[in-house]
Amino acid sequence: MGPSPYTGSESMHKRCPSGPAVLPCEKPVYPLSVEAQYPAHWEADVVLADGGTAHVRPIKPEDADRLRAFYSRLSEESIYFRFFGPRPRLSDREVERFTNVDYVTRVALITTIGEEMVAVIRYDRIEPGEAEIAFLVEDAHQGRGVASVLLEHLAATAREHGIQRFIADVLPANAKMMGVLRQAGYTAESRFADGVVRMTLDLTPTETSEEVTAAREHRAEARSIARLLTPGSVAVIGASREPGGVGQTVLRNLLGADFTGPVYPVHREVRAVAGVRAYPSVTAIDGEVDLAVVAVPAESVIGIVQECAEKGVHGLVVVSSGFGETGPQGRARQDELARLAHSYGMRVVGPNCLGIANTDPAVRLNATLAATVPGRGRVGFFSQSGALGTALLQRVAQRGMGISTFVSAGNRADVSGNDLLQYWEEDDATEVILLYLESLGNPRKFTRLARRISRRKPIVAVKSGGTPAGHSARELRLPDTAISALFQQAGLIRVDDIFQLFDVGQLLAYQPLPAGPRVALVTNSDALGLLASDACVAAGLEPRPAVNLGAAAGAAEFGRALGGELEQPEVDAAVVIYMPPIPGEDDAVAAELLRVSHGSAKPVLATFEGHHGVHPSLAVAEPGTRPARGSIPSYGAPEEAVRALAHVTRYALWRAQPVVPPPELDDVDTARARELVRATLAGTAPDETSAAFAQPGPKVEIEASELLSCYGLTVWPAEVVRSPEGAVAAAERLGWPVVLKVADPEASRRAGTVRLGLTGPDMVRHAYAEFAEQLGERVELAVQRMAPQPAVPTVVGVAEDPAFGPVVSFGLGEVTARLLQDQAFRLAPLTRDDAAALVRSVRAAPLLFGEYGYPPVAVAALEELLVRVGRLAHDLPEVCRLDLDQVLVGESGVMVLGARATLRTPAGPRIDGGPRRLT
Known part of the structure; x- marks a missing residue:
């Protein structure tokens, strides 16, 4: 037997002589009227505790048959806990009452998955500020967090209508419901009487209730992304035999990465694609399908989503284009894609995206259009641009960096950077987060998450200007300088371009954080040392005099100089510049730099022969991964190294501040x-x-x-006056000296609308006359005592x-x-x-x-x-x-x-x- 249902009672039954088998005998049915307008703003797609999705909305009269079907699937125990007695079926009168509400004194919200209703919660106002609640969750969906989501939404609707308290009568054996009510974080009281436990919830939001909501949101969204990135099986829908086709490209990349689960090509006509058995539809596949990559024409996608829903697919990656980026018709198709997928419990990456990847050896997922995916590393990478994503992945690979996971969101109809932040916060394989953002769907949530996560894992972001066509995002009205300031407040490292994104990312991935801004410079070029020193000053760092070893310096000289600088308590980080006029002891110098810096708590970065990324000689090898921690990142020029170090230093100082x-x-x-x-x-x-x-x-x-x-x-204090004598009287009350100014705050910003330091009646009268001549007799002026x-x-x-x-x-x-x-x-x-x-x-x-x-x-x-x-x-x-x-x-x-x-x-x-x- 499954867990007990989250249910409540209709406690009003105790007041009716007919007993618990009947609804309250005195309560009339409230048919919907013009006044009972359907509150569409209460509708919401939600993520459940297991990562699946559902839809929450107010109940409607046309839900009568849906309610009957829902009730028929309930166990006897669920019905008993809800109604305190057996009730094999609902009468027509009961169904009418339950589905006809006024959305003010009587409210009911339901949860649907697909076309089926799986849960209901309701309140009836019993007196001003107080309402009685009851809820019921279908047995097959208990334990998924449905009840806690519904309670949050019902509490919000109740507060809209001035209800401060919920009352629920619960059978003592119904521990699950009591747990849901107590664990919501609201102030809760309970007392036992007449064989039931009466619980009272104060709906005033508390710090605890907000923390509970945030924690549940975090777990649910993280699990929803985990289901996408760790699938047990993948179907590629639209995998044709056409060389270079989108579907076949994804299929070959999946096979080439040696994905650890089964891969199912789906094609309406052919029997095999790339040597793998193909299926005419996703529903025809024998085994379970966790993830579907959709690569069919845009007009066919909605039908594919319905097939995936029937199959029980957990998530979709839609690489197809032809959605919001094409105009209003495509945007409507995109919205319908997200709506339909959510209604059937699926998250969506895309549309118009590059795909997703996971380098975990237990998964080895490359469900992207990119042939080059970097090897295993500790960087989580999110990109909204599909076209740019391929170039970005190539750039990561060229620098020798590895990634843990990669997601290209495309038009971002559903899965966003916020979802990935929730996932990466708990992902032990991800230590650094890189974001390429073209839009922000929920900016306040983004900054809230970043402020929390940045305390443990650095987040580096490029935010391009404007919002591309097709993106499901709000227009940002604040100036770009304000957005940078808000990112800084959240501890997020905002950089100007993708080159800086990787410059900063590689330093964070391989080296410790600096304790402060003091920088040692070790170089074999006086000119490059001066450039580095000037760059430090310009970036707000504090350079020590550069140690110039000369063009002929070798491994021993570099090792002694770097070791001596790192031992100085006045040094927080070191930049090494190795640009020999004639290549010679490259490997030996690199080995010495690694030896000296090994185990140091201070970051070391280099300009090593102008190499971008981790030079092979500066890499610390780790089996099965890209360069490990302790590797020394290299930059093409000293200024680039210093710029990356400055970003990381500001972040380190922010992170060092107590919360x-x-x-x-x-x-x-x-x-x-x-x-x-x-x-x-x-x-x-x-x-x-x-x-x-x-x-x-x-x-x-x-x-x-x-x-x-x-x-x-x-x-x-100030007084508005309309005559010279009124101004004098006001000045006498407020105290001398005074200021006379135009009362209109907009007009007061213009020059000549303020007279300062008026010390007597004659000065006030004279100033008033000047204003009247300048602005007209009917002008309103304000008198205010002169500030010190x-x-x-x-x-x-x-x-x-x-x-x-x-x-x-x-x-x-x-x-x-x-x-x-x-x-x-x-x-x-x-x-x-x-x-x-x-x-x-x-x-x-x-x-x-x-x-x-x-x-x-x-x-x-x-x-x-x-x-x-x-x-x-x-x-x-x-x-x-x-x-x-x-x-x-x-x-x-x-x-x-x-x-x-x-x-x-x-x-x-x-x-x-x-x-x-x-x-």
Whole structure:
């Protein structure tokens, strides 16, 4: 017998005289009406615990027959746990009640695989803020994590409608359901009465519930990729006899790599391809098929997916083109491919991709179009470009690097870099991750994963500009400098081109991380030593005087010089330049460099006769693999070596910093802030009987002083006036001296809209008259007490980016800094280290630290303000924009002179918020 089902009770049955065999006798059936709009935004494709996929959606009246069929497949035990008694079938009235809900007070979500319903969860609101839940999972699908996914999604829908608690009555023997409820991470209470355990779940997200969700997401997505990369068998669909054909190329590469499992060519007409028996369809194959490589015309792919679903294939690699890259019709075909595959439990690599590879000797998978796949190594490699992927693999092989696994995602209809990060995090064979990215499907999730994984394994990425046609990805609105800053915050090494990608990758693959920026230079060329030294300075490294051994230096001289430098405590890394005018002792010099550097905790890299990659003489041999750790990577020029070392040094310093979460701020009143936002948006939010949050609400702009006060921030008081005497009266109340300025924040940025240092009534009247003459009698002006001087003007902002979520920006308020767009960015919430890095990232930062004639100012107070603004941005997704303009940073503190916020009811959870879903 399988595990107990994750089920709940319909506890209302205890109130009906007819007993547990009947539904609540007083509850009416709620037929769907115009008001009960179907909430399509609740639909989601999800990855289950075993790596398979399924579809979650609200139940509909037309699901009646699907519900009956689902119920007929349940065991007696499952039915007993759900209804507290036997119930051989559902009556028509019960089916009608279960499938007709109003999506507000009564909600039901179902999980489907293919056309079949395999699970259902529902809630009925029993009083304001509280609902009773019940769920049921088909016996054949228990233990796959279906219940935990459904609970996450139902909790999210409940919170949309103001429900804070779930109540579930559970039979004591139903340990599985109690486990699901307790392990969700929410605050749970239980008590025993009347023969049942009543469990209460507080649906307020907690740190524990978020950690549980992230851990389940990680395990599920990692397993889904493992099923693709470690198949027991592969079918090549579209493997023709045509020489050079796409299908035959993949088939020959699979056979040439000596894949450890059976390979099945599929062709409608021929009996054999490349000497291997062929099958007319994938369903005609005798054995199981784990992975299908699809190489048929685009218009035939959907039919192939349905055949693969019937066969029970776990994953698809679609190398066929003719999808999103061809226009709207192809994009519709691509979306249908992903939708259909997910509905039947399959992940998809592609379409329009190069394929996948795994060099593990237990697998030996080359399901790609590339004839050259590097040997076994410790680098995981992801490329979105199919055409470029072949060249990239050749480049890896030429450098002598090895890979653990390779995935080309093509149009990225499904499997993305995020999925591979989840897999490589747990893959012991992968120590370094290289990414060639053309688009980002879920950028906030990408940075979240990178920040976690980079603590253990370095990630190096090339991000090209723009989003190619056909990619399933969101448009990035942030400037490229902001994206680089957010990658840096996550510990990700972003490089400019594919040459740097491999330059940095080979250093990480073979050498230890440096402890700091101090670099020793050992060379046999004075000119090359100077180039290396200059490159170090330009890259932010600290070079020691180069040790120039002269053109005639041999192995002994290089060995002594390198050994002496590595022994110095002031050295963190060494660059060796060996460019003899006449080749001579190459092997001997290389052997000596390997001997001296062996076991050193300091990285050694070289420019060895201009060789790119690991020179054969500098490789540490390891049976069955490419060069092993301890091999010395070589670069074509000293500048290339230094550039790679600088990237790795910055990463090493980031990684060495302790992991510190965002600080707890005791004086923050998040509840009051949320109530302020709710009250402001009360007239703009969708009615609860409509599809709540399906569309964003209208924008509302407010003065943000009260909102900021909830986060311990005070805006320098100001009063809007409409007459000279009103301005004088305001100045008397605020205290002299004062500033008179245009009230409109946009207009105030123009020159001539501020008068400073007004010390008396006559000066205020005169300034007011000047504004009236310049801008008209009806102009609105603001009076504000003059802030203490000297102070450095800065600008702080928040933007709710649709791809990255809440982003905090910082820059100086000087006109020149604004014109040059000297801004820095970080994702919210901010740690104190994030805030410190944000301040120091702008080019004009020295003005805050007492340079260029400015006095040093209260940078610590500025960093505290940034932390608090980041907390506000994280807490309140309704704040789509916040501008603190200006923030004066003085010698003893900060003064916020003005703050405006734009609020908007969001269209749903943030891109990386809410329950798990494939995005």
